[in-house]
Structures are given as C-alpha cells and as structure tokens.
Amino acid sequence: MIDERLKKDLAILPISTIRALTNLSDRQIRYYESQDLLTTKRGKGGQRRFSLNDVERLIEIRTMMESGDSLKDIHDLYETNRVRNRQDEKIDFVRSLENEFLKIGRLEKH
DNA sequence: GTTCTCACA
C-alpha cells in the first residue's frame, strides 16, 4: 500500500518513546540529530517528533557505534547512500521512459 | 510531568 511509507514517515513519537525503543539516552539522540543524522520535526513548544524511520535509523546508528564506527563514518555512509539512491531513482526513471518508448514504438509499427 | 537549550569541575 502507498500508505505504508506515509505511516513510517509520520513524525509523531516523543523522545521518551525513542529512548525506550533504541536504548539510547535522550542526550545522545539529540546529539545525533545535531550531526544531521536524523530528520525530525518540531511540535508544540519546540518538542521533537520522531518517525518510525528515525527509530530504525537510530538502531542502525547504535549498532554501528557499538562496532567502533565514529559519527563521521556513519554520516559519510548515509551521505553515499543518499547519493546512490538518487542515482538508482534516476536509472529507474530512465528505464520506465525506455519502456514507454518501446511500447509507443510497437504501437506505431502496427 | 516532559522536553528544550545551554553550560561545565
């Protein structure tokens, strides 16, 4: 369903929930956000609202930290992933265009 | 009662 992505992106969870789900201190969570590892929104009174995607990302970050990676390593990894994903999307877009052209070509030949 | 920001022995 298209709704699934929307639900995961919904930033509605308070930091206390994130703390329980990730076993990280709220101090650490806020620090990681300051290092651009998270995309949070602000609610009433400037309080952070996290999404399920943030939870998943924080768990990954904690795992990487435990295996000795620095915050910079993690940041770089997400950066390269972001670039690679953009390229993949571009490739998919080109492929879909090619398919459309092939369809049109077949139709015109008839 | 919770979360936020800022500062530090």
Place this chain on the structure above:
DNA sequence: TGTGAGAA
C-alpha cells in the same frame, strides 16, 4: 557524553 539549571 553526562548532568543539572531554568524555561516552556
């Protein structure tokens, strides 16, 4: 990164 103060 932790902790504590003061505000919202």
